[in-house]
Amino acid sequence: MVLRMEGTNNEEEAFLSLKRAGFEPEYVHINDLARKRKFIDDYNLMFIPGGFSAGDYIRAGAIFAARLRPFLSDINKFIDSGRFIIGVCNGFQVLTELGLFFNGDRKIALTVNESNRFECRFTYIRLSTKKVLSDLGNRPFQVPVAHLEGRVYCDNKTLDELIENDQIIFRYVDNNGNYSGYPWNPNGSIMNIAGITNDSGNVIGMMPHPERVYYPYQMSGNERNSDKGTGEIFFRILYNST
Numbered sequence: 001m002v003l004r005m006e007g008t009n010n011e012e013e014a015f016l017s018l019k020r021a022g023f024e025p026e027y028v029h030i031n032d033l034a035r036k037r038k039f040i041d042d043y044n045l046m047f048i049p050g051g052f053s054a055g056d057y058i059r060a061g062a063i064f065a066a067r068l069r070p071f072l073s074d075i076n077k078f079i080d081s082g083r084f085i086i087g088v089c090n091g092f093q094v095l096t097e098l099g100l101f102f103n104g105d106r107k108i109a110l111t112v113n114e115s116n117r118f119e120c121r122f123t124y125i126r127l128s129t130k131k132v133l134s135d136l137g138n139r140p141f142q143v144p145v146a147h148l149e150g151r152v153y154c155d156n157k158t159l160d161e162l163i164e165n166d167q168i169i170f171r172y173v174d175n176n177g178n179y180s181g182y183p184w185n186p187n188g189s190i191m192n193i194a195g196i197t198n199d200s201g202n203v204i205g206m207m208p209h210p211e212r213v214y215y216p217y218q219m220s221g222n223e224r225n226s227d228k229g230t231g232e233i234f235f236r237i238l239y240n241s242t
């Protein structure tokens with residue numbers, strides 16, 4: 001399912017990417033859940049797309065998360081059964097607000113970019129975990145970001161925990177694959193973190209948007225001549241993991 005509410009704006013790219021990779025996606029509006037027209041348990045994967053849900057009021061993702069909180073036990077059941085929840089950008093913010101990376105504990109924050117600007121451009125990321133999506137290998141992938149509140153922030157104890165449990169899924173790199181500062185790290189995230197998982201690896205949150213680069217012609221520079229877009233590679237590997 002691709003979960004929507006007022007202000008999500010990346011659902012169509014997400015829907016089409018999932019479909020092209022082999023999934024049979026369906027849109028589910030938060031009101032479908034609230035009015036018991038659709039049920040979380042009926043789906044195999046939950047994708048929370050990017051956007052400006054509830055206009056980013058309070059904090060990006062905070063209101064979407066509050067609307068999801070009544071379904072927390074269904075969501076936890078979903079996670080415990082090993083099914084994937086993917087949150088991209090605003091979706092990552094929602095998962096963070098719900099504390100789903102730490103069994104309900106909100107140990108990290110996604111705060112305003114260090115540049116104090118909305119960063120909307122291409123970045124490069126590299127897989128950092130061995131837990132999940134290992135077929136991506138070690139190379140840098142070009143993928144766009146578009147956010148104001150994408151800077152992963154946490155205390156040292158939490159950072160140690162993330163490292164120890166191998167929960168850092170993606171880190172920003174430069175185009176040669178080296179960890180570098182701004183502008184390669186677009187938001188000033190601690191340790192160049194672009195995405196994290198829960199301990200089991202089936203809750204994935206990431207700021208960059210693979211669904212916006214399914215095809216090479218959606219990429220930038222030489223990458224337009226690639227065989228496949230970052231999105232196709234990402235979503236096919238995700239499909240094979242389910």
Ligand SMILES: NC(=O)CC[C@H](N)C(=O)O
Nearest residue numbers: 050051089090147148149
């Ligand atoms: N592309 C997005 O999902 C943007 C997320 C959020 N609205 C932000 O600016 O931080």
